[in-house]
Amino acid sequence: MAKKFKDKSKKNSKKFQNENSTIRVRIPKGREVIGIITQRCGGSRMFVSCTDGKTRNCRVPGRKRRGLWLREGDVIIIEPWEFDDERGDVLFKYTPTEVSKLREMGLLNITKDEF
Template sequence: MGKKEKEEQEKIEAEQQELMRIKLPRGTQVIGVLDRRLGGSRCYIRCMDGKTRNCRIPGRLKRKLWVREGDIVLIEPWELEQDEKGDIIFKYTKSQVQHLQRKGLLKSLNEFSEF
């Protein structure tokens, strides 16, 4: 087995492990689609509950989490202004989004936009 074959096999195994460990919304957490970047670490996100929130990327994730328009993310609404603001907790990969669609967790998002 050559070097390239080993790398491809490692990628496949990593994707399979990602599918096993998908973060699902708990408590007040919501899944949403990144609508528009505002600059810095802020952006507008359309959530599954039909609200548009002004969300930020927390400092601990600023350099680790790179997002673009159309990405599916997990959001934790703030305690005080739940309908207006929140924090981005996690970004789903393409394989994770496909898995969530198969499970039926992204049906309401499909009505808002096309992936």
């Protein structure tokens, strides 16, 4: 008799969300600002156009460098540096469903299509 193996792949273990389920979205706190990546410069640095109207040169900190994959058009949270307002650190990347939720909440008013 053949043995049945359990499928341990991540694809089959995910539970699909219902349409009515609530989506929790991280909101910027304190000095944090929402921005969209406009240009990648290399060396984990990029130009980000922020919701406060400034364009900042941001970097991905070392602890997030391997786990956070970014490309142009992604919506992110950055924290400007205390001593230089034209630079900042990337803290968080939003998923497409979270971006649509941000638009519903009115926190992201940029009309450019990111995805």
